[in-house]
Amino acid sequence: MEVEPSFLISIVDDDRSVVEAIGSLLRANGFAVSTFLSAAEFLASPALVRTGCLILDVCMPGLGGLELFRQLKREKRAIPTLFITGHGTAEDRDAAMAEGPLGYLTKPFTEEALLQAIARARAEFRA
Numbered sequence: 001m002e003v004e005p006s007f008l009i010s011i012v013d014d015d016r017s018v019v020e021a022i023g024s025l026l027r028a029n030g031f032a033v034s035t036f037l038s039a040a041e042f043l044a045s046p047a048l049v050r051t052g053c054l055i056l057d058v059c060m061p062g063l064g065g066l067e068l069f070r071q072l073k074r075e076k077r078a079i080p081t082l083f084i085t086g087h088g089t090a091e092d093r094d095a096a097m098a099e100g101p102l103g104y105l106t107k108p109f110t111e112e113a114l115l116q117a118i119a120r121a122r123a124e125f126r127a
Helices: 016-028 039-043 065-075 090-097 111-126
Strands: 008-012 032-036 051-057 081-085 102-108
Touching: 008 016, 008 039, 016 032, 016 111, 032 039, 032 051, 032 090, 039 065, 051 065, 065 090, 081 111, 090 102, 102 111
Parallel strands: 008 032, 008 051, 051 081, 081 102
Antiparallel strands: none
């Protein structure tokens, strides 16, 4: 799989083991990855303007994933976003999907489901 050198995937999740596992998987598949343990850390990072795909935990202390996604939309920063959660209900999923992300995965999810979502983000990135 050929990956654009400028295509950066940023992972934001307050669970360090999730960030490390997803980051390792994506790096093993040839992707450039930045990881963050909070929305505030991501917002303060230079990666914010370089991110081609955002993997975002829905439920985090402080600024949650859905709130971060809404903030980025208000600021006209259209980053293809994949929500992930370990606490999702059908109502939560519907509310998140109504905001227009790439997708919504419930932990644990398969490598295949994650890579399919990344492929959709790469297609948006190229467009």
